[in-house]
Amino acid sequence: MRAIDDDRADCLIENGQITDEDGRLSPAWIRIRRGIIDEIAKAPLASIADEQVIDARGHVICPGMVNAHAHSPLSATKGTTDQMDHPTFMWTNQKDTVGWIADEARAVTTLAAADMLRHGITAIIDHVPEQNAALETVAPIVETWRGSGMRAAIALRIFDGRYDDIGDGGYATDQNPLRALPTDDLLDICQEAIKRWHQPNEGLQIFIGPSNSERCSDRLLAEGHQLAADQSTGFHAHLLETKVQRERCQSLHGMTPVGRLERLGALSARCSFAHCVWTDAADLELFAARQAVIVHNPHSNAKLGVGLMPLAAMLNAGCEVALGTDGASTNDGLNLHEAMALSLLLQRSDGTLPRHHWPTADDALRMATKGGAAAMLLRDRIGVIAKGAFADLVFYDLKALDLCPLNDLAQQLTFAERGRSICRVMVGGVTLFDNGRFRTLDIEGALDTVTALRHRKAKTP
Ligand SMILES: [Zn+2]
16 A cells, blocks of 8 residues: 655646536636645636646546445455345355455455445445454555545444344354444443544544344444544434334334434434335424435345435435445445436336436536535535535546536536546545546456456355
């Protein structure tokens, strides 16, 4: 892994274009000081001594996108889950991801980072590991995100109950890789991880990440959320991905999982929940009232056939919605341009929703930027180009096929663009991806390590 050679670069971007409130393009000179946007002007700004100058002529500059739900370990398992339902895919993941050494975890995280950067993603909520969180398993993942220069919230995946929603995978209890841990141990692990690694100003956060509300006790959910509040951090979980999760909660607790979280005091603006497919109108009202963020993972939901998330109803109810890719085994690439398009297309495809209720390209762009910023607890700091925001920026070539001729930027970024027009990606004013080259990631080394890992796994019964 190479060090970032120009840490917290001061720079001046000149001759670029950005969009105004109405989506119109206007010329832009952007000055960045210590990683933060300091000045935006429509006319030339003079450069200052020692300031790096970047010529953005012919490019539109957009806020970096936020992948608000992913699992970096699954970047080793692209192309493994066709025709799998949710339980089958979950157990396949287990077989593929247990027993990695630290170098393997670092290499797989590197591939996830590269896949996101090249598609204009600058920030991520990484829900890890695939088994119950342990400090030694999470450490190489944290190190890799830090070295990548990307902005990351690592949501520590924890559970003190059983994965009843997916059965036992045929494992005997003492062999099951999805082993519950005592509630106190899990809370201690989270506390220690926050102490070691939670540094929001350095681009790294530690979130509390229950695997799914249905795999956790009332106490873990309530005290985990309280810990997040005490430490000013986030609370991120899978929620209502499958119908069986809703039915199980109704029969055990006499309410929906959203009602249960509300009862436990674990529903707030610091929460983000992935999937939320099996929600009803009362759930959506609660989400909107508590300003909890829903993270839509359209590709994963469709591939596993878990159901269609009611996006239009959510936006109509005033919910904040972000976008995620989920892991690369249910996607099979980490591309939010694709997620933007799919989130809209799925709402229209069966012909039942009236045209004037269809979510739009502007909605999709908002989900990929401002919605994700809300999920990362970085509202107005990322997902926008504004004075005082972090300089997390993506440069798109206006002469590239997907954007030329430019008829409508929002529609083309959503329906046409797949990342092919992206020339430069910067986080905190530091360029991490430049015309196909990664400046902080050793891709060749990572590919060799992950290929060897897959060969090793293939030989394991
Ligand atoms: Zn997930």
